[in-house]
Amino acid sequence: MSDPLLALRGIGKSFLGVRVLEGVDLDVLPGEVHAIVGENGAGKSTLMKVVSGVYRPDEGAVELAGVPRTFSGPRDAQRAGIGIVHQEFNLLPERSVAENVYLGHEPVRRGLVDRKAMLVRTAALLASIGESSLPPGACVGRLGVARQQVVEIVKALALDARLLIMDEPTAALADHEVEQLYALVRRLQRQGIGVLYVSHRLREVFDLAGRITVLKDGRRVVTVDAADTSAGQLVRHMVGRELSGYYPGRAERDDPGPVRLVVRGGGNRKLRGVDLRLRAGEVLGVGGLRGSGRSALARALFGAAPFTTGQVTVDGAPVRLRSPRAAMRAGIAYVTEDRKGEGIVGGRSVLDNALLAGRAIRPAWFGRGARTARVRELLAAVDVRAAGEDQEIRFLSGGNQQKVVLARWLALGPGVLLFDEPTRGIDVGAKSAIHDLVRRLARDGAAVLMISSELPELLGMSDRIIVMRDGRIAGELPAGATEEDVLTLALGAVPAAA
Numbered sequence: 409m410s411d412p413l414l415a416l417r418g419i420g421k422s423f424l425g426v427r428v429l430e431g432v433d434l435d436v437l438p439g440e441v442h443a444i445v446g447e448n449g450a451g452k453s454t455l456m457k458v459v460s461g462v463y464r465p466d467e468g469a470v471e472l473a474g475v476p477r478t479f480s481g482p483r484d485a486q487r488a489g490i491g492i493v494h495q496e497f498n499l500l501p502e503r504s505v506a507e508n509v510y511l512g513h514e515p516v517r518r519g520l521v522d523r524k525a526m527l528v529r530t531a532a533l534l535a536s537i538g539e540s541s542l543p544p545g546a547c548v549g550r551l552g553v554a555r556q557q558v559v560e561i562v563k564a565l566a567l568d569a570r571l572l573i574m575d576e577p578t579a580a581l582a583d584h585e586v587e588q589l590y591a592l593v594r595r596l597q598r599q600g601i602g603v604l605y606v607s608h609r610l611r612e613v614f615d616l617a618g619r620i621t622v623l624k625d626g627r628r629v630v631t632v633d634a635a636d637t638s639a640g641q642l643v644r645h646m647v648g649r650e651l652s653g654y655y656p657g658r659a660e661r662d663d664p665g666p667v668r669l670v671v672r673g674g675g676n677r678k679l680r681g682v683d684l685r686l687r688a689g690e691v692l693g694v695g696g697l698r699g700s701g702r703s704a705l706a707r708a709l710f711g712a713a714p715f716t717t718g719q720v721t722v723d724g725a726p727v728r729l730r731s732p733r734a735a736m737r738a739g740i741a742y743v744t745e746d747r748k749g750e751g752i753v754g755g756r757s758v759l760d761n762a763l764l765a766g767r768a769i770r771p772a773w774f775g776r777g778a779r780t781a782r783v784r785e786l787l788a789a790v791d792v793r794a795a796g797e798d799q800e801i802r803f804l805s806g807g808n809q810q811k812v813v814l815a816r817w818l819a820l821g822p823g824v825l826l827f828d829e830p831t832r833g834i835d836v837g838a839k840s841a842i843h844d845l846v847r848r849l850a851r852d853g854a855a856v857l858m859i860s861s862e863l864p865e866l867l868g869m870s871d872r873i874i875v876m877r878d879g880r881i882a883g884e885l886p887a888g889a890t891e892e893d894v895l896t897l898a899l900g901a902v903p904a905a906a
Contacts, residue, residue, distance in 0.1 A: 411474055413438045413602040414459065414490075414571050420467035421454055421626075428454050429626045431468070436571060436602040441593060443605045443617035443634075446646055447835035451626040452606050456573050459604065460492045461485030472571075491564020495576040495833075497556050501549030505559050506530040508548050509566050533562050537595050554585035561592065572596065573604045578612055579833055582698035590616060608835055609862070610639045622646055643836055655868035656847040658887055664690040664871070666723075668855035669740075669824050671709070673718035678704035679879045682718065686824065686855045691846060693870030694859040695894045700876040702859045703745060706826045709857070710742035711735040723823065736765065738824075741817035745829035745859070747806065751813050754802035758794050761801045762787055762816045786815040790845060807838025814845060825849060827858040831865065843869060863891045 412435035421429040429451050436442045444452050457463045459470065461479030469476050472488055479485040482492075499508050506526045507514075515525040530544035539558050542551075548559055557577065564572055574593075578586045593603060593616055607613055613620060614634055622629040622645040629645045665688035674682035679701050686692050696702050707713040709720070711729040720727050727738045735742070744750040752761050762783045784797065790811040794804055801809055810830065817825065827846065831839040846869065850856050860866040866873060873885040875897035883897045 410437055412436060412471070413440075413473060414604075415471040415474075416455075416459070416468065417471065418468035419455065419458055419465045419470070421458060421463060421465055427626055429458070429465070432623070432626075432628050434621055434628065434631070436604055438570075438600045438602055439597045440619065441597060441603045441605050441617045443607065443613040443620045444623060445607065445610070445613060445620060445642060446623035446629075447837040450623040450646075450835070452623055453575075454626075455623070456492070456575060456604065456606060459485070459571075460490055460573055486564075486567045486569075489568055489570035490573070491561075491567060491569030491571070492573040493557065493560045493564065493575065493577060495579050497560055499548050499556060499559060501547075503548060504545050505534075505542065505548055505551075505562075506544040508559055509533065509544075509563050511563075513567070529566070530562065533565050534558075536599070537561070537565070537592060539592070552585075554581055554588055557581070557589065558592065561596075569601065571602045571604065573606070575606045576608065576833065577605070578607070578609060584697075586612065608833065608839075610642060610836075611864075613642075614639070646836055655865075656844050658691075658869075658871050664688065665853060668723055669709075669857075670721045671715075671718060672720075674708060674715040674720065675717040676704070676708055676713060676715050678713070679708060679715070681880055682708075682715075684874060684881065686857055688823070688853045688855050689850050690871040691850050691856045691858055691869055693866045693873040694857060694876060695863070695866050695873055696876035696882070696898045698861070700898065701879040702876050703828055704879065705876065706742060706828045706857065706859060709735065709824075709826055710740060712742070733768065736768070736820065736822075739820075739822050740824045740826065741765070741820065741822035742826045743810070743813055743817065743828065743830055745832060747809055747813070747833075752801050752809055755800055757798045758787065758792065758801050758804070758812055759783065759797040761812050762819070765816045766819050783815060783819050786818050787812065790815050790818075791841065805835075805838065807834045807841065810834060810838070810842060811845075814842075818849075823854060825854050825856045827856065829859060829861060831860075831862070839865075863894060866894065867891065 414436040416432055416434040419429055419432040432455060446452050454463065458465050461482045461484050477488060509530050510526050515522040527544045534540055534542050534544065542555055542558060548556060577589060581589060596603060605617060617634045619631055620634055620642065621631040622642060624646060667685050668688050669686040671682050671684050682705065694702050694705065704713060708715045709729060711731045711734050714730050720729055722738045729735045729738065792808050792811045794808060801812060831842050846856055846858065858869060867889060871887050873889055873894065875882045875894055877898055877900055885893050
């Protein structure tokens with residue numbers, strides 16, 4: 409076996425007296441994908457910041473190619489050959505690919521930036537990883553997410569990166585783009601570049617990684633060969649229970665109550681001829697590829713991008729969902745997929761975020777009285793873990809932010825709940841808590857429509873599944889359907905439903 413490219417020995421780190429890393433050992437071999445998994449708060453991000461030079465460890469050593477290194481900052485780590493691709497890209501959208509790649513270390517000729525050399529070098533780097541179709545002069549802001557990610561990777565390679573840290577790299581990618589990323593990672597492996605791969609998605613961890621390290625409470629629990637373990641065993645290491653207990657039980661056949669929501673012939677710029685019925689007590693899953701109309705359906709029902717044709721009834725009464733406020737007054741709540749951009753106000757407190765929906769439609773009702781007390785009860789009921797209700801919500805984990813959003817909507821007592829990717833970017837422990845909350849809401853009489861790109865989640869949570877394709881409902885599947893059933897409808901391998 410070759411010598412490690414990166415070796416971490418006994419890494420420890422504290423903040424304000426709180427231990428966040430304790431004696432972590434880890435190594436990455438040349439050409440290896442080594443995955444790091446664990447719940448939010450397990451120490452993954454802190455460990456990656458130690459490796460990339462953002463933090464100095466309080467104890468232990470970082471060795472690169474057998475040489476102990478102490479980084480004075482991220483630039484020092486970059487010069488040593490460590491690159492990082494963040495979940496949220498660090499690109500200048502108005503600049504070209506080449507300008508982004510060589511930002512801060514542009515080639516110079518006679519005292520001026522040598523733009524021709526910059527374009528030629530960028531083209532060579534792109535070709536070296538099989539991305540020669542991406543023009544180095546293209547404006548980054550006009551590229552899709554997958555190609556922007558390629559630019560981030562090439563930025564690291566331009567600094568001669570030998571080790572690449574990838575933090576949730578598929579979070580914003582469509583399914584076909586994920587496959588493209590897989591191919592790119594494998595090309596990097598063949599060049600001998602080591603990859604530290606941080607992800608909550610266990611399937612892609614098994615698809616790519618040779619070894620997997622589990623962190624919990626700042627400690628390394630175990631490092632295993634991917635071929636010798638299973639998703640269930642990893643979950644048990646992370647949260648202390650089997651994967652078989654990951655999803656709550658579905659509704660019984662007699663559980664669903666009366667019809668709460670009906671759409672007949674719903675259509676707009678992105679949707680055509682949508683017919684659906686949603687009953688109290690059930691979780692209706694919505695599957696399909698990105699761009700198939702899944703999110704467009706949720707946004708239409710919430711009045712954010714309204715239906716322009718068709719009819720909608722809620723609890724038997726016709727409604728005109730022309731705005732989010734109209735939908736809220738009709739008893740419809742919407743948990744958006746873009747939690748950071750649309751779901752929370754990062755600089756406001758936990759309590760303020762939980763009161764937003766109520767204050768939007770009933771400002772006097774959600775004053776400083778009983779309703780505020782009710783919201784506080786709901787924050788406790790959904791088990792929001794924060795330093796206090798006055799803490800800014802941006803400092804909470806993704807799972808706790810999602811729970812605050814849920815408490816906000818529960819305060820209105822909605823009859824219909826729309827969830828768009830409710831567990832995206834959330835660790836397995838917090839996912840399980842969100843799943844339990846969703847099922848509990850259905851059992852208490854709410855009608856739930858849940859969109860998910862994760863097929864195991866879609867299949868595990870849904871009482872029925874509708875699959876979208878090209879803005880239409882391609883078909884409906886019962887509980888117990890398979891991933892193949894969903895993909896067959898999503899890809900159009902059978903005729904769409906009439």
